[in-house]
Amino acid sequence: MTTINLSLVSHTNTGKTTLARSLIGRDVGEIRDEAHVTALAERYRMIETAGGDSLELWDTPGFGDSARLVRRLRQQGNPVGWFLTEVWDRWRDRPFWSSQQALRNVRDEADVVLYLVNASERPGDAGYVTPEMEILAWLGKPVLVLLNQLGEPRPGEQDRADEEAWRQHLAGHPFVQRVLPLDAFARCWVQEFTLLDAVGSALPEGRRATFAGLEEAWRQRRLEQFRASMAVLGEFLATSSRDHERLSDEGLGTTLRRLGQLVGMDSASDVREQAMACLAERLEREVRRTTDQLIEIHGLAGRAAEEVLARVSSDFAAREKLGEGRAAALGGILSGALSGLAADLAAGGLTLGGGALVGAVLGAIGSAGAAKAVNLVRGTDSSEVRWSADSLLRLSVTALLRYLAVAHYGRGRGEWHQGEYPPHWRPLIEEEIQRRQGALSAAWSQRNGTADDERALSESLAGVLADTARALLTRLYPGIRLPA
Template sequence: MNTDRISLSLISHTNAGKTTLARTLLGRDVGEVRDAPHVTLEATGHSLISTPEGDELLLWDTPGFGDSARLARRLQQQGNPIGWFLAQVWDRFRDRAFWLSQQAVRNVREQADVVLYLVNASEEPADVGYLAPELAVLEWIGKPVIVLLNQTGRPRPGDEEAADRERWHGALAGYRFVRAVLPLDAFARCWVQEITLLRAVGGVLPVERTAAYGRLVAAWQVRREAQFDAAMALLAETLARAVADCETLPEKRLQGALRDLGRAIGVGRDDGGGDQARAVQALAARLDANLRASMDRLLAIHELEGQAGSELLGRMARTVTLAAPVNAGKAALMGGALSGALTGLGADLMAGGLTFGAGLLTGAVLGALGGAGMARGVNRARGRLGTTLRWDDAFLSELVVALLLRYLAVAHYGRGRGEWHETEYPSFWQALVTGVVAENAAALVMVWDGRAADSSTAAIARHARPLLAQVARTILARLYPDSF
């Protein structure tokens, strides 16, 4: 036995997703994927990972079980099943589905150290007619089996996933050769679940294989951690470009400021061609291009094909910060807006500006005299010449949430699913990510406060990267506590 080469065999009922999962784990297109039985016609081994020491982990994609009940009966009837297998060449032409099942069994018997048996998790174990005969065949093979719950659908909350696992674990409790039951959907798995699977495999290998296998798992984890680090660096760069971006406007008199505010709250005529409107459009266009380019790079990091789809901006409100050495009259106007308790308009004086949101209400000029003192403090603290538009704190926080949601979507997207297509994120992701970002709000604000000193994009990204990585790991740990 070659103790440096370890083989995992994917096996299941036909058309259960073996090749799809193989493509996802390997990060490349192998075999043929179609919604039809017996697409895979022969067992094929693929190198999953190797090490400089010469260790190799092979993943075998096998033909699916067809007539499992007849195969189980034949095995029970034969005094020499191996001899029977070798004598049944004629089945290749007479009963191809049955012959393919035989080839799958031969491969697993001869090659596998551990069997990865895929089942359709959406089915009830008691209703799966082929389950019992296939388990009988696997028992005859005599290799340790890890059951993988495939076809689970979109990522789900942990309690729902645990319920599926317990349901199948209970149904398989009487089969001692089944050593673990794990969720691993070919369409929606996450890389941290792969680490959990590999650890489970290590727990059933004989002791003489553990040294080589330990090196292989370490190499696999290094590969996936490198993808994670590259993704976090990319998210940090994307965020930093938005943080550092700005548009400078010409100074206006109080009359112009009042007219602009009137347009914002729906009073007066606005032809859409004002300096502020053009500046906001320019900011939005650059952000959209930034996000699209970032998405394409994120897909490449995860060995996926496809391009960025719908605008990420469509998921978020568009808000900007007006950071300016405003005069006392203009500040009074803004102070009046704040004292009018407007929704969508908040003070951002600590970060150096006043925030314009999408929800300005009438009555903005009430209490206008209250704001004059605030502007003089901002002017002295900031020393700005000219009016600058930037993305505000609320928007940047939303951007962090959106970037992390996109990371989760890509990190869960299996290559076997085909080209990337963006869909709505699971609702529980939104609540989880928003909550973890909120827990780190103070640290995030410190990241983009650096723009007050005109910090470069590179400097902002350097500060953002470890924080985003910490937030992302917290999210993954809460999604998959067994993996950490």
């Protein structure tokens, strides 16, 4: 049984404990926005193999007053030995006492040092880095520099620019093996693969075989979370695609009143009586339920936020069993009274896109011939309302937006809460979904089958989403190795 130890070190109040929480998936340590919160080095198990090998993460006290410390160390023939044998008062000289605890941990325990820097600062402005690099050089351990406090996820070129700036700044320190972005608040699990690859390369040859087993165990844990997440979203899309509300054949007047109430044309005594509102209500419940499942899969706490419907499409496809003599009348009324809503017979009947084409003026959508064609082509024996094909594509986009938001949520933030999505995510998702529109449409065409067909539909959609998510993660984090 072999133990590989990683020591998290940095200047005080740079986010070591926050990152430790995100990596190990538990609320360990204490987090406050002040110096020297972590008093003693604490060990946490990241992963253990069936054979008993383990990967341990040490959260250490932060360096303090590093410039003064280096001046003292330079005066000694054996700087580290002298410093570790001195007695420093824990309260009166807290910076030196904390630095002593960190150095002792690195000397005695660390196989690889993970040194965090505040990437919101320019390298030249982080005055603590140079003296702390000098201290780490005396210890002789391999160091990986992690760029923390990057903020919300950004386009990859911005991260690469930060990496390059810090890499150049640290080029004079040969013990620094790699510079990697790994934000404690917004890291993504695929970045952990890059970190572990770098750890493996930094280890002595004799410990790499053991570490390879630990790394594989870690990868499988994260990939299982990924597969479980895609299964949840595949089931969500399958359920949404099959959901519908049948409308009794009450005539055009009743149907129009229902449509009118939905958009505020008439006061509705109970909006949940409306078929479309019922669909929306069920969709909201499903979004909440599946977001909660994603949160649980990723080991986070908290419930889905209250803004669910603002982030999903509010489009409906209404397949009305229209009498031939009423089709033109319906078209005319909609063109005036419901301007701002899209009408698209080709998408499966009447598609109402709330907000999608706001301000557009509808033309007459039908005639007696058009109504007959819809009834004949669609084989519609009764009136019903269901999500349109376009809406399902948009639901696919928002499903992956939810997944990325949860997958990037660093545990250091505390309980889950929904924030704004980084603006570069949606265009990438829309592009990748568009490339797979054929596969999604083929799956949805089978949505009216048996329970076995529904399971097959869920699995098929999960497969398409997984393929899409892998493509997205590869684009967001170039160089990441993800299995097919």
